Amino acid sequence: MEILADEALVKLCLEGDCTAFAEIVNRYQKQIFSLAYRLTNQVEDAQDLAQEAFLKIYQVLDKYDTSRPFFPWMYKVATNVCYTALRKKPQEEIPLDKVIEFAPTVPQAATQPEDYTEVKETQRLVQQALAQLPEKYKVPMVLRYLEDMTYQQIADVMEVPITTIETRLFRGRSLLQKRLKNLERGV
Amino acid sequence: MKCKEVKQIVFTYLDGCLNGQVEEEFKTHLSHCTSCQRELEQARHFNDLLKSSCTLVQPPADFVDGVMGRIEEYEKSKKAHQAAVVSFKERAEKKQSFLEKLIKSPMSFSKVASFAALIAALSAFLAFAKLPEITKMADLGAKLNERFTIGTEDKSTPSQTGGTDQSGTGLEKPQPSQPTAPATGSGEEETPGSGEENLPEQTETKDVNPEEPADQKPSQPEAPEEPAGQEEVTPELPRLDGPFRQVTGITSVVAKSVSLTPISQDDNFISLKPSWDERGKKIYYFSNKEANEGSLSLWAKDLNDDSVQVIARNVAKSVSPDKPGDKSPDGKYKLYQEQGQVFVAKTDGSEAKPLTPKLEGAEFTYAWRPDGKSVAISVKGSPSQGLWLADAEGSGWSLITASGGGNSLSWSPDGRKIAFTGTNNMIYVGVLVAENKTNLLMVVPEGDKQGDVTLAWSPDSQRLLFDWAKEGSTKGVYLATIPQ
Numbered sequence: 001m002e003i004l005a006d007e008a009l010v011k012l013c014l015e016g017d018c019t020a021f022a023e024i025v026n027r028y029q030k031q032i033f034s035l036a037y038r039l040t041n042q043v044e045d046a047q048d049l050a051q052e053a054f055l056k057i058y059q060v061l062d063k064y065d066t067s068r069p070f071f072p073w074m075y076k077v078a079t080n081v082c083y084t085a086l087r088k089k090p091q092e093e094i095p096l097d098k099v100i101e102f103a104p105t106v107p108q109a110a111t112q113p114e115d116y117t118e119v120k121e122t123q124r125l126v127q128q129a130l131a132q133l134p135e136k137y138k139v140p141m142v143l144r145y146l147e148d149m150t151y152q153q154i155a156d157v158m159e160v161p162i163t164t165i166e167t168r169l170f171r172g173r174s175l176l177q178k179r180l181k182n183l184e185r186g187v
Numbered sequence: 188m189k190c191k192e193v194k195q196i197v198f199t200y201l202d203g204c205l206n207g208q209v210e211e212e213f214k215t216h217l218s219h220c221t222s223c224q225r226e227l228e229q230a231r232h233f234n235d236l237l238k239s240s241c242t243l244v245q246p247p248a249d250f251v252d253g254v255m256g257r258i259e260e261y262e263k264s265k266k267a268h269q270a271a272v273v274s275f276k277e278r279a280e281k282k283q284s285f286l287e288k289l290i291k292s293p294m295s296f297s298k299v300a301s302f303a304a305l306i307a308a309l310s311a312f313l314a315f316a317k318l319p320e321i322t323k324m325a326d327l328g329a330k331l332n333e334r335f336t337i338g339t340e341d342k343s344t345p346s347q348t349g350g351t352d353q354s355g356t357g358l359e360k361p362q363p364s365q366p367t368a369p370a371t372g373s374g375e376e377e378t379p380g381s382g383e384e385n386l387p388e389q390t391e392t393k394d395v396n397p398e399e400p401a402d403q404k405p406s407q408p409e410a411p412e413e414p415a416g417q418e419e420v421t422p423e424l425p426r427l428d429g430p431f432r433q434v435t436g437i438t439s440v441v442a443k444s445v446s447l448t449p450i451s452q453d454d455n456f457i458s459l460k461p462s463w464d465e466r467g468k469k470i471y472y473f474s475n476k477e478a479n480e481g482s483l484s485l486w487a488k489d490l491n492d493d494s495v496q497v498i499a500r501n502v503a504k505s506v507s508p509d510k511p512g513d514k515s516p517d518g519k520y521k522l523y524q525e526q527g528q529v530f531v532a533k534t535d536g537s538e539a540k541p542l543t544p545k546l547e548g549a550e551f552t553y554a555w556r557p558d559g560k561s562v563a564i565s566v567k568g569s570p571s572q573g574l575w576l577a578d579a580e581g582s583g584w585s586l587i588t589a590s591g592g593g594n595s596l597s598w599s600p601d602g603r604k605i606a607f608t609g610t611n612n613m614i615y616v617g618v619l620v621a622e623n624k625t626n627l628l629m630v631v632p633e634g635d636k637q638g639d640v641t642l643a644w645s646p647d648s649q650r651l652l653f654d655w656a657k658e659g660s661t662k663g664v665y666l667a668t669i670p671q
Contacts, residue, residue: 018258025254033246047247054254055261119239126240144202145241151204166199173198174454177233178661 006070010061021061025054028071031147032078038142039082041131049085053078075147076157079139083158086135129179137172140165188212193223197230229455445616445630445667450488450652451495452663458486459654460506460641461664467646471498472654472664473506508641511554511596520579522562524551529564531579540581546571552594555579557602565607567592574607574617587617587625594639599648604669606630606642606651614640614653616669630667631655637662 004012004023012020032053037046057077064073130138143149143157151169155162193216199205200213217223247253451458456476463470470488478484482501488494513522514534521534527546532539542562543551549569553562556579564575564584574591577584593608605617611634618626635655643652651669656662 018255021258022251022255025251029246029250029254030243033250034243037244038241043247046244047250047253050246050250051254051257055257058258059261122236123240126236130237130241141237142241145237146243151202166204169202170195170198173233173237176237177455178659 007066010064010066010070013058013061021058024057024074028074029054031075034146035075035078035142036082038127038130038146039086039135039138041127049082050078052085053081056081072153072156079143079157083135083139086139125180126176129176132179133172133175137168137175140168141172141176144169188216190216190220190223190226193217193220194226197223197227198234200227201230201234445628445669447631448666448668450664450666451486452660452665454661457662458664459662460508461652461654462641462643463645463652465646467650470652470664470666473503508595508639510552510594511598513553515555515579516557516559520559522553522555524553529553529562529577531562531581542577542579542581543575543584544571552596554596554598554605556598557600563587563596563598563605563607565591565593565596567594567610572610574605588615588627590615590627595642597642597644597651599644599651600646601648604644604648606644606653608640608642609634612636612638612640614642614655616651616667618669628669631657631665633657635662 004020006024006027009020009024013024029050033046033050036049036053037043040046040049057074060077064070130141133141139158140154143154149157151162151165155165158165193213196205196209196213200210205213217227450461450470451472451474453476456474458472458474458476461470461472468490470490472486472488473483474486475483476486477497477500479501481504483503483506484500485498485502487496487498515521515531519534520531522542523530523532527549528544529542529551530539531542542553543564543566546566546569549571550567552565552567555562560579562577562579564577566572566575571586572592573589574587574596575584576587587605590609590613591607592610593612595606595608595612595614597606599605603619605619606614607617608614613634614630616628616630618628620626630651630653636658637656641652641654644650645652649669651667652664653667654662654664
C-alpha cells in the first residue's frame with residue numbers, strides 16, 4: 001500500500017476523501033493527544049481537547065499552504081485550540097485519580113524497584129505541577145519539553161516575539177520549581 | 188557577568204539558545220564560580236526531570252474513531268445548515284414572484300391598493316407599538332451605564348489609606364478586547380493586564396492571572412522596592428469603658444523609606460527566624476539549604492566579612508517566631524489575657540489590674556517596654572484594632588497606630604522603637620520621639636502572605652532583623668537600618 005505524504009493526503013481530503021483525513025489523524029494522534037494531555041493532565045479532558053483540535057484542523061484545512069510543511073501548521077492550529085480552551089476554563093485542582101499511569105516510552109535508568117517508584121512519583125508531581133501552571137507559561141513549557149521545539153518555533157506557533165517566549169519559559173520554570181517544593185511539602 | 192545574570196540565563200544556556208558572546212561570558216563566569224556551577228547542575232537536573240516527565244502519551248484505542256465521528260457530525264450539521272439556507276432562498280424567490288404576479292395581474296390595482304393599505308396599517312401599528320419598547324431599552328441602557336459608573340466609582344477607587352489595592356476585587360467596568368502591545372526586543376514582557384497576545388481565531392481577554400510574578404524582566408535585579416508615601420492616622424479613637432482614659436493624643440505618623448539589606452535570600456531555599464549574637468556582629472537563621480528533606484539547618488552570617496557558614500545541619504523540623512515574654516524586665520510582674528482583656532499582676536497572681544478595657548472577640552499580643560513602665564499591645568479583631576501603648580500601672584492606654592494588629596511585636600533594647608506587624612504581616616517600626624509623637628516607618632513594601640514574621644533588634648537598637656517573603660518569592664532574611 002502506498003504511503004502518501006501529508007500534503008498529498010490533505011489534497012485528497014479537500015477533494016472529499018474522508019479516509020485521507022483519518023490517515024492524518026492516525027499519524028499524529030499521539031502528538032496531539034500528548035500535547036492536550038500534558039496541558040490538562042486528565043485523560044477525558046485531553047481526549048475532548050485533542051478531538052476538538054483535529055476537528056478544527058479539518059475545518060481549516062483549505063487554509064493550509066501546501067508549499068510549506070504540514071506538521072508545523074497542523075501543530076500550530078492544535079496549540080491554538082488548546083490555548084483558547086484553557087483560557088476559557090477556570091484553573092482547578094486536579095484530583096490524583098484523574099492522572100493516568102505514566103507509561104514511559106523509554107525505560108528508566110533506575111536500577112532498583114524502589115528507585116523506579118521514586119522516579120515515577122517525582123515525575124507525577126512534575127506533571128501535576130506543570131498542569132497547574134497558568135496557560136501562558138505551561139504552553140511554551142510543554143512545546144519545549146514535549147516536542148523539543150526551539151524558542152523560534154515556539155514563538156512562531158504562539159505568534160509572539162521570541163523574547164516573550166524566553167521570558168515565559170524563565171517564569172514557567174521558576175514557578176514550577178516553587179510549586180514542586182510546595183507539592184513535596186504537601187502544601 | 189554577575190551571578191544573578193547567570194542564574195537568569197542558565198536554562199537558556201541548556202537550551203542552546205545563548206548567542207556566542209553571551210555564552211562565552213557565561214562560561215567564563217562559571218569557570219571561577221562554584222556557586223554558579225552548582226546552579227548549573229541543579230538546572231541541568233531540573234531540565235532532565237522535566238524532559239523525562241513530559242513525554243508522549245499513547246491515546247485511547249478508539250481515539251481516531253472518536254475524531255472521525257465528530258467530523259461526521261460536523262459534516263451532517265453543515266449540510267443541514269446549507270439545506271436550510273437553500274430553502275430560505277427558494278422561499279424568498281417565490282415571494283418575489285408572487286409580488287410580481289400581483290402587480291401584473293388584472294384587477295391588480297385594487298388588490299395592490301388593499302395590500303398596500305394593509306402593509307401601511309401593519310407598519311403603523313408596529314411602529315407605534317415598538318416606540319415604548321425602544322424607549323424602555325434606551326432607558327435600560329442608560330441605567331446599565333449609570334450602574335456601571337456608580338459601581339466603578341464606589342468599588343474601584345483606590346484605598347484612601349495610602350495602600351493601592353489593585354487586586355480587582357471590586358466591580359470593574361467591562362473592558363473591550365484589545366490587542367496586546369508587541370513585546371520589545373529587550374525581552375520585556377507585555378504589560379500585565381493589558382490583554383492577551385494575538386493568536387489566530389481567538390478572542391482576547393484581560394489577564395487576571397493571579398500567578399503573575401512581580402518582576403518584569405529576567406535581567407532586572409530583584410531588590411525590594413522602597414516604600415514611599417504619607418500615612419496619616421485617623422484622629423478618631425474608640426471609646427474606652429470603665430476606669431480607662433485617654434492618656435495621650437494620637438500620634439501623627441510619616442512613612443519614610445528604610446534601607447534593606449538581604450542577609451539570606453534565595454528562591455531555591457527558605458531562610459527564617461533570624462537572631463543576633465550578643466555583640467551584634469553575627470546573624471543566625473534557619474534554612475533548608477544543606478538540610479535533609481523536611482528539615483532545617485542552622486546558618487550564621489558574619490557581618491564583618493559577609494562570610495556565611497552552616498553551623499549545624501538538620502537541627503529542626505520547623506521553627507516559628509517567638510512570642511514576647513510575659514514577665515516584666517525586673518521579673519516581678521506578668522501579663523496575661525482573660526475574657527477579652529489584658530491584665531498585669533504580680534508573678535504570684537496577686538494585685539491584678541486590667542491594662543485594657545474589655546474588648547469582645549479581640550486577640551492580643553503584648554510586649555513589655557524595656558524600662559518596665561509601659562506595655563505595647565497589639566489588638567486584632569476588634570473595633571480597637573491597632574497598636575496601643577498601655578501604662579503598666581493600669582492608668583490608661585493610647586493608640587499608637589491603627590496599622591497594628593499583627594502577631595509580631597518587638598521593642599528595641601533602648602525602648603525607643605517598637606517593631607510590629609499589621610494584620611496582613613506588613614512590618615512597621617514606630618519611633619517614639621516624644622510622649623505624644625511617634626514616627627511610623629514602613630519597613631517592607633508589602634505584607635508577608637506566608638505567615639507570621641520574626642522581628643529581632645540589634646543590641647545597639649539601630650537595625651532590625653526579620654524574615655519576610657514578598658509575593659512570589661520564598662522567605663528570606665533581611666536587615667533594615669532604621670533612620671534616626
